[in-house]
Amino acid sequence: MSAEAHSGDYYIPNPSPWPIIGMVSLLVTLMGAALAMNGVGFGTYLVIGGLLLFAYLLYGWFRDVIGENLSDCYNKQVDTSFRMGMFWFIASEVFFFLSFFGALYYIRVIALPWLGGEGYLGPTNEFLYGGAFVPDWPSAGPAELGGGFTPMGPWGIPAINTLLLLSSGATITWAHWGLKVDNQKQLVWGLVATIILGLLFVGFQAYEYIHAYSALNLTLGTGAYGSTFYMLTGFHGFHVTMGAIMLMAILGRAMKSHFSAHNHFAFEAVAWYWHFVDVVWLGLFVFVYWL
Amino acid sequence: MSTTTLSHDEAHHHDAPKGWRRWLFSTNHKDIGTLYLLFALTMLFLGGASAMLIRMELFMPGIQLVDPDLYNNLVTNHALIMIFGAVMPAAAGLANWMIPMMIGAPDMALPRMNNLSFWILPAAATMLILSFVVPFFPGGGTQINTGWTLYPPLSVQVGMSMDFLIFAIHLLGISSVLASINIIVTLLNMRAPGMALMKMPMFCWTWLVTAFLLILVVPVLAGGVTMLLFDRHFGTSFFDAAGGGDPVLFQHLFWFFGHPEVYILLLPSIGVLSHVIPAFSRKPLFGYNSMVGSMLAVATIGMVVWAHHQYTIGMSMGAVTYFMIGTIIISIPVGLMIFNFIATMWRGSMTFETPMLFAIAIVLMFTFGGLSGVMLAVVPADMQYHDSMFVVAHFHYVLMPGAVFGLFAGVFYWLPKWTGHMYDERLGKIFFWTNVIGFNITFFPQHFLGLAGMPRRIIDYNVMFTEFNVISSVGAIIFGLSHLLLLYIVIKTIRGGKKAESRSWEGAKGLEWELDSPPAFHTWTVAPQVK
Numbered sequence: 020m021s022a023e024a025h026s027g028d029y030y031i032p033n034p035s036p037w038p039i040i041g042m043v044s045l046l047v048t049l050m051g052a053a054l055a056m057n058g059v060g061f062g063t064y065l066v067i068g069g070l071l072l073f074a075y076l077l078y079g080w081f082r083d084v085i086g087e088n089l090s091d092c093y094n095k096q097v098d099t100s101f102r103m104g105m106f107w108f109i110a111s112e113v114f115f116f117l118s119f120f121g122a123l124y125y126i127r128v129i130a131l132p133w134l135g136g137e138g139y140l141g142p143t144n145e146f147l148y149g150g151a152f153v154p155d156w157p158s159a160g161p162a163e164l165g166g167g168f169t170p171m172g173p174w175g176i177p178a179i180n181t182l183l184l185l186s187s188g189a190t191i192t193w194a195h196w197g198l199k200v201d202n203q204k205q206l207v208w209g210l211v212a213t214i215i216l217g218l219l220f221v222g223f224q225a226y227e228y229i230h231a232y233s234a235l236n237l238t239l240g241t242g243a244y245g246s247t248f249y250m251l252t253g254f255h256g257f258h259v260t261m262g263a264i265m266l267m268a269i270l271g272r273a274m275k276s277h278f279s280a281h282n283h284f285a286f287e288a289v290a291w292y293w294h295f296v297d298v299v300w301l302g303l304f305v306f307v308y309w310l
Numbered sequence: 311m312s313t314t315t316l317s318h319d320e321a322h323h324h325d326a327p328k329g330w331r332r333w334l335f336s337t338n339h340k341d342i343g344t345l346y347l348l349f350a351l352t353m354l355f356l357g358g359a360s361a362m363l364i365r366m367e368l369f370m371p372g373i374q375l376v377d378p379d380l381y382n383n384l385v386t387n388h389a390l391i392m393i394f395g396a397v398m399p400a401a402a403g404l405a406n407w408m409i410p411m412m413i414g415a416p417d418m419a420l421p422r423m424n425n426l427s428f429w430i431l432p433a434a435a436t437m438l439i440l441s442f443v444v445p446f447f448p449g450g451g452t453q454i455n456t457g458w459t460l461y462p463p464l465s466v467q468v469g470m471s472m473d474f475l476i477f478a479i480h481l482l483g484i485s486s487v488l489a490s491i492n493i494i495v496t497l498l499n500m501r502a503p504g505m506a507l508m509k510m511p512m513f514c515w516t517w518l519v520t521a522f523l524l525i526l527v528v529p530v531l532a533g534g535v536t537m538l539l540f541d542r543h544f545g546t547s548f549f550d551a552a553g554g555g556d557p558v559l560f561q562h563l564f565w566f567f568g569h570p571e572v573y574i575l576l577l578p579s580i581g582v583l584s585h586v587i588p589a590f591s592r593k594p595l596f597g598y599n600s601m602v603g604s605m606l607a608v609a610t611i612g613m614v615v616w617a618h619h620q621y622t623i624g625m626s627m628g629a630v631t632y633f634m635i636g637t638i639i640i641s642i643p644v645g646l647m648i649f650n651f652i653a654t655m656w657r658g659s660m661t662f663e664t665p666m667l668f669a670i671a672i673v674l675m676f677t678f679g680g681l682s683g684v685m686l687a688v689v690p691a692d693m694q695y696h697d698s699m700f701v702v703a704h705f706h707y708v709l710m711p712g713a714v715f716g717l718f719a720g721v722f723y724w725l726p727k728w729t730g731h732m733y734d735e736r737l738g739k740i741f742f743w744t745n746v747i748g749f750n751i752t753f754f755p756q757h758f759l760g761l762a763g764m765p766r767r768i769i770d771y772n773v774m775f776t777e778f779n780v781i782s783s784v785g786a787i788i789f790g791l792s793h794l795l796l797l798y799i800v801i802k803t804i805r806g807g808k809k810a811e812s813r814s815w816e817g818a819k820g821l822e823w824e825l826d827s828p829p830a831f832h833t834w835t836v837a838p839q840v841k
Contacts (some may be wrong), residue, residue: 034335038426046433049477057470100419111487118533130556131533171597240545243554282661
C-alpha cells in the first residue's frame, strides 16, 4: 500500500489505543455516577477518575489527529469526511435538545390543561383538586411542589445573555473572515473576543442560577416549571462551556499557526458548534424565558 | 504516536497487526465487523437464556422457578439484550464488513471512531448485566420490573439497578450515534468513482436510511431517560402529575424512539434480502427505485406514528384517529417491498440454499407479522389486544423473521466471503428447518392465548391457558437449542471446509464478490471504476 502512498490515498490510521481508553473512561465514570447517586461513597472517586481519564483521552486522541493533519496525511476526501461527521454529530445534538423542548411543549400545551380539567377530564379536576387548580404557566403543578416561586423574567440577564451570544456569533464569523485571507491577527483577536463573550455568558448564567435559588425560590424541585427551566438552560449552559473549551483549544492552535486559508477544518467545526449553541439559545429565550 | 510529523511510511501500515493489539486497537473495518458479530452472537445466547427461563416458568400455571420481580426483570433483560445487544450489533457488524467492500472504499470513513463505537458496546453490556446482578447484593435495591419500556412511575421507584440501566442506555445510544455517523459519512463520501447514489447496492441504501433514523431518534431516548434519572434523584417532576408533569410524556419520548427502532431493526435485513433473493433467483432485483422510495416512505411515516403503542392512555379522538391512519398507511410501502421480492423470484431459476430458505421464510412470516400489526393498528380492536400475548406473538413474528432471519440469511450468504470456506449446506438446512419450525411452535399459539385474554408480562396465568403455553414452551426448547447448531456451523466454517471461490455463489453480483475469499486485510486501496 505504501508503494503507491501519496496524498491521493485515503488515510487509514494505525491501530490506536484511544477507543479502548474511551470505553474504560466512560464505563468508570458512569458506574461511579450510578453508585454515587445511590449513596455508595467510592462512586464519587470513580467519577473523578473516569473524567480525568476521559480528559486525557481527548488530549491524546486530538494530539494524534493534529499530528497527522500537520504531516499532511489528510487529503480533501478525509477533510470532507470530518466535515460530514461533525454535521451529523450536531444533528444528533439538535434532536437531544428537541426532546427537552418537546417535553416543555407537551407539559404546557397538553398535560397542564388535562390536569386543569380540559374536555372530559373536568370531573377529575373537580374530585382531585376541588376545581381549585388553574393550569396557568408557569406552574409547579397541583401540589405546588417546591413552594411559591417567582418565574424568571426575560428582560434582565437573559436579554443581556442573548446579546452576548449573538455578538459572539458575529466575532467568530469575523475571525473566520480573517482566517480566509490568512490574516492571523484578526483570527486570534476574533477568537479571544468570542471566548470572552462566551465566558461572560456562562458567568451571567451562574449568577442567574444563584439569584433564582436564593431570591426567587426557583429550584430544580419547583414542579414542571423548575424542571424544564433548569434542564433546558442547564444542558445549554453545559454545551456553551464545552464550546468555550473547544474555542480555547482552537485559539491555542491558531496562535501556533496551525490553520491556513485552505486547511482549517477544526476551526470550522468549532464555529459550527458555536452557532448551534447560539441557535439553541434563541429557542430557549423565546420558549423558556419569554412566552 | 508523537505529535511531531509522521512520514508517509510510518503513517501507512502494510500487514495485519498481530496479537491482542489487532483486536483491541483495531482500525480495520473487517476486524471491527468481526468483533461486532462475535459480540452479537454472545448476546444472542445471553438474551436467549433469559427467554428460556421465561418460557420454562410459563410451562405450567403457578410460580415455579423465579419470583415475580425476577421474572419481570428477565422480561426486561431479554428485550434489551436482544434489541441492543444482539440485533443492532449484528446489523452493524454486517455493515462494517460489507459496506466498504460493496462501495469500493478502503475502509470506513472514520476508522478510529469505528472502533470506539464497537468498544462502547461491551461497556454498555457490563452496565446492563450489572443492573441485573446488583439487586442480589445487600442494599442493591429492587429488581427492574418495568419491562424494557421503563414506564414511570414504576421506573422512578425501582432501586439503584435502574440507574445502571439508564447509563447503559446512554452508552448504547452513544455507540449507535457514532456508528451511524460513520456509516452515513462512508456512504456519502467514500463511494467508488461512478457509483451514483441510485447505483448503490441495496444493503447500503437500507443502512443509509437506518443510520439517519438512528441519529434522529436515539438522542430523544437519551433525553427521555435523562429526565427519568433527574426525576429519580434530583427532584424534577417531568413525569410527576403533582408537579405538573405527566407520566405519559415518558411514553411519548420512549415511543418516538421505540417505533422507528422497529424499522432500524428491520431495514438492514431488508437490505440483506435484496441481495440474497436476486442471487438465488438469478435475476436482478425487481424495482430498485421503488425499493428505495418505499424505504424512504417507511422511514418518514414511521417517525410520526409512535403513539399507536399507547392507544389506551386516553388521547383525544383526533390524535388516536391520526395515529391509526398513519400506521395503516405504512403497510402500503412495506407491501411494495414484499411484492418486489416476490416479483424478483417470479420465473427466476431459483435454488434453495440456506440463505434463500431464510429469505423465503421472511417473505412469508414477516408478512404474517405485518398483518397482525394491521390488526393491532385498528384502535377499537387494539383496545382488546393491548398488553396481551397477541402483542407478544405479533412483534416476535415481526422481529424474528423481519430482523433476525435476515441477519441469519446475511451470515450464511457472506460467511464464505469472510472465512474463505463454504459452510456445511446440509447442517445449514437442518438449522433452518429446526429454527423455523421451533419458532412457529413457540409463537403461533401465543396469538390464541392473547385473543383468549392472557395478559403479557405476568408470571402466572389461569389454568385454561395451560395447553397452549405447554406447546409454546416445548417449541421454545426446540427453537432455543437450534441456535447451538448455528454456533457449531459458524465455528466449523471458520476452522475449515470446502474452499470458497471469490464469487462464492453463482448468481451473486457486486464489488464484494470481485475480492478474494477471504479478502485481504486492506481491500480497494485503489478505488475501482464503476460503470
